[in-house]
Amino acid sequence: MIRIVVADDEEMIRTAIVSLLAMEGDLEVVAQADNGSDAVSLVRRHVPEIVLLDLEMPPTDGIEAATQILRSAPDTRAVLMTRHARPGVLRRAMAAGITGFVPKSTSVSRLAEVLRDVAAGRRYVDPELAAQALNADACPLTDRELDALRLTRTHASVQQIAETLHLAEGTVRNYLSSAMAKTQSESRHAAAEVAWQQGWI
Amino acid sequence: MIRIVVADDEEMIRTAIVSLLAMEGDLEVVAQADNGSDAVSLVRRHVPEIVLLDLEMPPTDGIEAATQILRSAPDTRAVLMTRHARPGVLRRAMAAGITGFVPKSTSVSRLAEVLRDVAAGRRYVDPELAAQALNADACPLTDRELDALRLTRTHASVQQIAETLHLAEGTVRNYLSSAMAKTQSESRHAAAEVAWQQGWI
DNA sequence: GGCGGCTGATGACAAATGTCATCGGAACCG
DNA sequence: CGGTTCCGATGACATTTGTCATCAGCCGCC
Numbered sequence: 001m002i003r004i005v006v007a008d009d010e011e012m013i014r015t016a017i018v019s020l021l022a023m024e025g026d027l028e029v030v031a032q033a034d035n036g037s038d039a040v041s042l043v044r045r046h047v048p049e050i051v052l053l054d055l056e057m058p059p060t061d062g063i064e065a066a067t068q069i070l071r072s073a074p075d076t077r078a079v080l081m082t083r084h085a086r087p088g089v090l091r092r093a094m095a096a097g098i099t100g101f102v103p104k105s106t107s108v109s110r111l112a113e114v115l116r117d118v119a120a121g122r123r124y125v126d127p128e129l130a131a132q133a134l135n136a137d138a139c140p141l142t143d144r145e146l147d148a149l150r151l152t153r154t155h156a157s158v159q160q161i162a163e164t165l166h167l168a169e170g171t172v173r174n175y176l177s178s179a180m181a182k183t184q185s186e187s188r189h190a191a192a193e194v195a196w197q198q199g200w201i
Numbered sequence: 202m203i204r205i206v207v208a209d210d211e212e213m214i215r216t217a218i219v220s221l222l223a224m225e226g227d228l229e230v231v232a233q234a235d236n237g238s239d240a241v242s243l244v245r246r247h248v249p250e251i252v253l254l255d256l257e258m259p260p261t262d263g264i265e266a267a268t269q270i271l272r273s274a275p276d277t278r279a280v281l282m283t284r285h286a287r288p289g290v291l292r293r294a295m296a297a298g299i300t301g302f303v304p305k306s307t308s309v310s311r312l313a314e315v316l317r318d319v320a321a322g323r324r325y326v327d328p329e330l331a332a333q334a335l336n337a338d339a340c341p342l343t344d345r346e347l348d349a350l351r352l353t354r355t356h357a358s359v360q361q362i363a364e365t366l367h368l369a370e371g372t373v374r375n376y377l378s379s380a381m382a383k384t385q386s387e388s389r390h391a392a393a394e395v396a397w398q399q400g401w402i
Numbered sequence: 403g404g405c406g407g408c409t410g411a412t413g414a415c416a417a418a419t420g421t422c423a424t425c426g427g428a429a430c431c432g
Numbered sequence: 433c434g435g436t437t438c439c440g441a442t443g444a445c446a447t448t449t450g451t452c453a454t455c456a457g458c459c460g461c462c
Contacts, residue, residue: 010284012305012312016217019309083211104213108220111213142438155391158419169418171440177420187448188419189390190356343408359449370448372410378450388418389449 002119005046006032007039007065008054008081013104017052020108027112036060040068043076049119055082055089063089063096070097077118081111085129087136088199100124139200145179148172150201152192203320206247207233208240208266209255209282214305218253221309228313237261241269244277250320256283256290264290268297278319282312286330288337289400301325340401346380349373351402353393 004021006029008014014032021027030046033039036057043051051069055062066078079100080093093101100118102111103126114124141149144165151161158176162169176188185191195201205222207230209215215233222228231247234240237258244252252270256263267279280301281294294302301319303312304327315325342350345366352362359377363370377389386392396402 010214010305012282012307012309013211013214013217015308016214016221020217020220081213104211106213107216108213144439155388155394157387167439168441170442173418173420174422174441175439177422180420186358187356193356345409368409369411371412374448374450375410375452378452381450 001028002026002050002115003028003030003046003048004115005030005039005042005048005051007034007036007042007052007057007062008032009034009057010054014054017108017111021112021115024112027115036062036065039065040072043069043073047073048076050077050079050115052079052081052115055080055093056084063093063098066093066098067096079115079118079124081106085126085132086197086199087132088139090125090129090133090199091136092199094125101129102126103129136198139195139198140182141179141195141200142175145175145182146195146201148175149179149188149192149195152176152188153196153201202229203227203251203316204229204231204247204249205316206231206240206243206249206252208235208237208243208253208258208263209233210235210258211255218309218312222313222316225313228316237263237266240266241273244270244274248274249277251278251280251316253280253282253316256281256294257285264294264297264299267294267299271298280316280319280325282307286327286333287398287400288333289340291326291330291334291400292337293400295326302330303327304330337399340396340399341383342380342396342401343376346376346383347396347402349376350380350389350393350396353377353389354397354402359389 004027006014006018014034018029018032021029030048031042033042037060039051039053053062053065062080066080069076069078077099079102080098081102081104082089083104085103090101100114100123102114117124147165148161151164158169158172162172165172180188180191183191183194185194205228207215207219219230219233222230231249232243234243238261240252240254254263254266263281267281270277270279278300280303281299282303282305283290284305286304291302301315301324303315318325348366349362352365359370359373363373366373381389381392384392384395386395
């Protein structure tokens with residue numbers, strides 16, 4: 001029996017996945033969570049073979065949850081699911097030590113196969129995603145540029161960004177200007193969008 | 202046998218829903234689509250009792266698809282599912298003539314019950330959503346203000362918005378300024394976000 | 403018939419944003 | 433040691449964006 005903890009904030013899909021996985025005979029869902037931090041504590045309690053994590057889970061996202069889980073339960077293998085497969089995310093997820101990565105364009109029966117593979121010690125990365133990630137450009141942006149873009153996505157003004165980062169306004173403008181040039185965008189908002197789409201932030 | 206067409210762009214959840222509904226005995230999924238326009242033509246072909254539509258489906262969203270479906274197949278009843286239940290959306294969906302509205306925080310078994318209710322001629326609206334919608338403020342924005350905000354969400358500049366809408370730049374600035382005042386926002390981007398969160402666009 | 407709201411526009415002005423050149427310090431690498 | 437890159441800053445400047453007053457036509461409504 002392969003013991004699994006499932007975390008996804010969307011009830012409908014989580015319950016659907018759990019029901020279908022439960023019918024697979026060799027898979028047992030021992031606990032489920034609707035957010036990242038619950039997932040961390042549930043894994044600590046149940047120590048399953050596999051934890052299946054949604055990437056998009058506010059406030060703690062899947063990669064962050066996986067990082068914490070793999071630190072406290074190094075024998076548990078983490079498999080990430082994602083809705084929108086942004087290229088750079090795979091790179092960050094691999095760096096966090098995850099074992100499997102599937103897009104939500106996978107059927108649940110296929111997912112079950114992947115979970116068996118992972119339990120058997122193999123890794124699984126969706127080939128489409130892997131190809132994307134290999135073709136993807138490495139992030140050309142510096143840490144501070146990424147900081148400024150992250151805050152831009154929250155609709156903050158340059159002044160607010162400067163305050164938050166404890167920088168001068170002009171410095172923030174410089175970072176954003178540089179980020180816009182690197183992403184060939186015409187506004188900081190568009191640049192932030194590009195960085196997001198690429199999975200850089 | 203209740204005949205159903207299901208449309209959701211997310212494969213994993215669509216296949217999961219379809220599998221679980223199929224086990225219900227009295228429900229039969231006769232076709233499925235991963236976008237709005239396919240859903241419209243499938244309903245035209247199969248003329249099911251019910252069409253189950255995801256709200257968030259690019260490029261044609263669920264409300265738009267429902268509108269077209271109910272025009273060409275007035276006997277089919279439309280049920281909308283949504284991930285993020287923005288208050289104003291329910292109002293627009295009801296205006297489009299949908300019969301059921303469920304959030305994706307519903308389990309699939311509960312969904313099956315709702316579909317039976319709807320097939321039996323009843324309406325179903327998630328009570329949580331209904332309460333939200335009743336408390337929600339009516340949209341204070343004019344059509345043109347909404348147009349400008351919609352384009353703002355795509356990170357277009359004022360100039361680009363003006364070109365797209367065939368307006369003078371100054372006019373667009375006026376609309377946006379007015380929208381910002383009505384939404385108590387400090388930038389057009391924030392105003393667009395508010396309008397989106399409220400379900401006005 | 404007048405009032406109010408929506409649409410569309412203009413002009414003037416202030417504030418925010420983006421561009422560019424330039425500087426200094428720190429860290430890293432060959 | 434020198435070169436390069438990142439970080440942080442400044443000042444001057446152009447452009448974009450937002451504000452405000454004002455105007456005109458159109459429509460619906462009392």
